[in-house]
Amino acid sequence: MMTVLRPLAWVNTHVLRLGRRLGAAALALMVVVILTQVFCRYVLNNALAWPDEAARFLMLWMVALMAPSAMRWGGFVAIDTLPNTLSRVPGLALNLVLLCISLVVLLIAVQHGYGHTFGFGGKFDSSSLRIPLEWVGMEGFKIKLRFMYGSLMFCVVMLIVITVELILRTILSLVSPDTEQPGTDEFAMAMGAAD
């Protein structure tokens, strides 16, 4: 089992680390975009069409890139009184059942996510977001809605991978409690990596 868990944990650590950096950048850009809108509206008296949608686009991707890290570190809110009151083995068994239920939800979600992202609606252009390639002498184009819809599907796919890792960790804790498991790149370490 460790032969599967170790590379999976390594990949997750590095993908999530990159995701967190991009998510933090998305949040910073959201602030810049909204402040640009405030400046243009109140100082230049010229409200721009694109900032609201651009900020929503960035927020959706921020959630998609950050939520998997929160799930890996147990940051999803839950009433954990029952799992905590049980002794080790029943507690881990219950945790395994809960992770399997979560996996079922995510697997169903990813099917609908695919239909939502690559279906009819995703082919439409965004109302205001466009890539201004004419600035560099090429033809500009509007961003397809699938790039916004895809954020949730990406999030669900990443949550599936994280859930599989957590299931493997729980099984390993059940069958071989003394085995040392790979690290989860906890926040303090992640902050160090970011620095």
Place this chain on the structure above:
Amino acid sequence: MLAFFLPLFLIFLMIGLPVFFALLFAPGLLLWLNGQERDIALLYRNVYNGMDSFPLMALPFFVLAGELMNRGGITTRLVEFSQALMGHLRGGLAHVNILSSILFAGLSGSAVADTSALGSTLIPAMEKNGYSRKFAAAITAASSVIGPIIPPSGIMIIYAYVMGESVAALFLAGIVPGVLVGVGLMVMVRLMADKYDLPKAERIVTQGQTISKTEAAFSFVLLRINFAGVLVGLFAAVSAILGAYDVVVSVNGWLAFLVFLPIAHVSLLRIRRTVSPDFRIICKKAVVPLQTPIIILGGILVGVFTPTEASAVAVGYALIVGLFILRLLKVRDLPGVLMRAALASSTVLLLVGAAVAFKTVVSLSHAPETMAGFILGLSDNPLILLFLINLLLFAVGMFLDAGPAIIILGPILGPIFVDLGVHPVHFAIIMSVNLTVGLATPPMGLVLFVASSVSGERVETIAKAILPFLLVEVFVIFLITYVPAISMTIPRLTGFVQ
């Protein structure tokens, strides 16, 4: 069959399934068993639509603004300012703790951040001053619940979004209840000060206070603008009262401001002569941090910003203040601050998306009608029902954080009480304050655990010591419930509620 999704949802919640998955699994399972597979696709799309919202963006921005303001010495400045105002009273540092929480609430809006930041400064200081550690931890935890009640408030943004209310109206409605909780706690401290002989403290801890020239200049200007703004507000209120008696006083707001500015300057110069230089500098050092709530509420009230824009401006202000005026924030701190804020808000945003999907199934299942029938079967007197609902919310708050509890219960309980004639904004405040107090109640009160980790005192010991303060908070909850004017007056006066 669809009506069974609520009990099923509660079972999944109680066995420990994360709220996000429980919000989707229970209704999804019953839709599937009911042969309504098409509606499962709707469930997914509503998670997306729930997150794809401009007003909701205020949430990560307020979290980020709070994180930026919390860096470095902002907490120390607020504590020093509170101590200069209230330290000399009996039970001085306990009063300082409460006042600091009220001031901190305008910057962060998070009970956990409040407990952690103020606790690490004030609990050791209180112990040194002769308070027991359990008392210091208990008052820190009890007063921290003011954070999410006074604006800016994350849970009120969530409530407003999920229930389709005005964020500005909820922000304004939260001001008096938040202050009332603080005043109630101060009264309890005063009573306990006599019984347990709680000590006074020095008003000025560090003699020979200094302030940089840049900050002094900013404080000088901002203080006069603030004071003139208060005078303009008072003038507007008097004009409105006179208007009610057909005496029309029509003066341009900017003109009134220009008239009041020199009056504010002269008044402040007179006050300056009556206080010590250290007291004056401590007050000056609190001016710049305390502009955040003024920018947010002032911007929204004057109609310059939407709440989302106000939150982004608050981030911009916090950044400029931290980097260039106070110089407490370093550029190298920014990635960490951004990551923390993005991480904290992402889980909440995902939860809000799931709540919107959950709300769809709530409507499809006619659960509110069934619940309304059950609740109205208990009594048809709204006052008794409000009492019962407060008990329910208090019990829920013991086990679940305020945000998720609002997400789950808002769509179910809100429509019932609105139909009974309770104003939606009033009900939002009852629910928010009650569930926020739950953050400090055992066995699952999050701030109890934070207070325990900051103070090193056991959770059980703090849980016992906090009981007198919880009693006050419960009393305030019932006061807010049965006297709607407490929460509704400011939104009504400012025109945000009809």
